[in-house]
Amino acid sequence: MGRRLALCAVVIVLVAAIGGPSDGAATTSRTHVVRLVDIEIKPAVLRVRRGATVEWRFLDRVAAHDVTSRGRPRFRSSATKLEGTHRVRFRRAGTYRYICTVHPNMRGRVVVR
Numbered sequence: 001m002g003r004r005l006a007l008c009a010v011v012i013v014l015v016a017a018i019g020g021p022s023d024g025a026a027t028t029s030r031t032h033v034v035r036l037v038d039i040e041i042k043p044a045v046l047r048v049r050r051g052a053t054v055e056w057r058f059l060d061r062v063a064a065h066d067v068t069s070r071g072r073p074r075f076r077s078s079a080t081k082l083e084g085t086h087r088v089r090f091r092r093a094g095t096y097r098y099i100c101t102v103h104p105n106m107r108g109r110v111v112v113r
Helices: 002-019
Strands: 031-037 040-042 045-048 053-058 068-070 084-089 094-099 107-112
Touching: 031 045
Parallel strands: 031 053, 045 107
Antiparallel strands: 031 040, 053 084, 068 094, 094 107
């Protein structure tokens, strides 16, 4: 029984290391999380590879936010909400700039390579 428990612990550590949140560095195509909380976008700059999906999580619960692309290239914007998620798959390389139109000082970028 002890060996099984130790093996499970090793598997959990490996899964956490492989599938953990992005730190802004370029990564493989998978889902990357950006949090909107405390009137901030975290991380403000996210680097991903073509084909990756970015999920914005609205976690403020006090102030409503949205994610609205600016400039070229564009992506489909989210609805304004207090909680929930919005996902976009980035198929083309480029720097995608976006803001929260409710709080224009909240700015972010997704850099796709």
